[in-house]
Amino acid sequence: MPAGDLALATEARQQPGCTIHVCTACRRQREDLPEGYDQPGLALAEALGARMTGSGIAVVPVECLAVCKRPCTIALAADGKWTYLIGDLDAGLHLDEIVGAAESFAASANGIVPWKERPASFRKGVVARVPPLRAFRSTGIGRTTRIRAHEIL
Numbered sequence: 001m002p003a004g005d006l007a008l009a010t011e012a013r014q015q016p017g018c019t020i021h022v023c024t025a026c027r028r029q030r031e032d033l034p035e036g037y038d039q040p041g042l043a044l045a046e047a048l049g050a051r052m053t054g055s056g057i058a059v060v061p062v063e064c065l066a067v068c069k070r071p072c073t074i075a076l077a078a079d080g081k082w083t084y085l086i087g088d089l090d091a092g093l094h095l096d097e098i099v100g101a102a103e104s105f106a107a108s109a110n111g112i113v114p115w116k117e118r119p120a121s122f123r124k125g126v127v128a129r130v131p132p133l134r135a136f137r138s139t140g141i142g143r144t145t146r147i148r149a150h151e152i153l
């Protein structure tokens with residue numbers, strides 16, 4: 001991880017809400033451009049950064065979230081919460097929905113936002129969710145035990 005990204009990630013951990021990781025490396029096909037592609041995550045990260053200033057929600061650009069064929073891609077993450085990976089986002093169409101989803105995620109106890117409260121782009125674009133590290137604990141014999149939702153702080 002480059003030193004600048006590490007500093008941003010460290011700073012993000014100190015934010016009380018959550019972190020929106022935005023892939024800025026995804027390439028979207030654009031026949032109208034000489035390069036044949038653009039990188040829409042750059043504009044999304046910038047727009048989200050401006051919207052989230054002072055909100056307690058950090059925006060951290062990253063170089064790949066391994067969902068390269070579904071730009072733009074973001075990850076919503078916070079200590080002790082499920083992490084959500086969401087693709088197929090467009091800064092021009094979904095900025096308000098991403099802001100709303102991040103606020104709901106930050107307000108949730110464990111990162112799970114009820115389905116009905118998720119904006120359409122969140123519902124359609126979810127690629128994966130990953131449990132918080134504290135969701136499982138070792139039994140000390142090579143097996144893990146699931147911790148119930150109410151045990152996750």
Ligand code: FES
Binds near residue numbers: 024027063064065
């Ligand atoms: S380049 Fe964006 S997810 Fe891989």
